[in-house]
Amino acid sequence: MRAENEKKSIGNTPIAVILVVGAYCLLFASMAGAEAPEVAKPCVQCHGETGNSDEAEIPRVAGASAFFLENQLLVFGEEARPCAKEEFDEAEEKPPAGDHCALARDLSDEEIAELAEYFSSQEFVPVDQPVDAQLAELGAKIHDQRCDKCHSEGGSLALDDAGILAGQSKAYLMEQLQDYKAGERWQPEKMQPQMEELSEEDMKALVEYYASQGQKRF
Known part of the structure; x- marks a missing residue:
């Protein structure tokens, strides 16, 4: 006979765990269909309402981990990566910041967390683009040798400290790889020696590989 204080479970999973997971699923489902919060208004002009930009030079931030997005905003705030100048719609109220770094620097910790939570809850849509097979x-061989340890499953997973690579714009990815190689963008110590070994042709191959992995999502 079971003790009265024994925790209830379904199979081997405690009911409390199931309820918590279910609550998180409902939260993200509701946020996925929600309108962008006020603090995101300057962001959606370039990144799109759901974080899926149509511009080749602008990354799709939808579906990335909240940890990764918060970290990138902090990196921008510290000017540890190139600060793109922003061009805002004339019909919109322009924020006081004139570039990406100033915009990030003006955000409070609470606003950064709100932005990260919103965009991480959106569904990532890969860019539909041609691929050099x-x-x-x-690129697949280079990825397996140098990148797979952190960017697993072809760069398609939204891991804590790794952004989504599969399905990003080729133009954007190439620019970022070049920035990493030139030391113009902050990168983890474990990544730096891998980047130093990459040639321009290696980077082009990697970009095509990640584009091909994005095609698998269609």
């Missing part, structure tokens, strides 16, 4: 095949 031969280069992608070479």
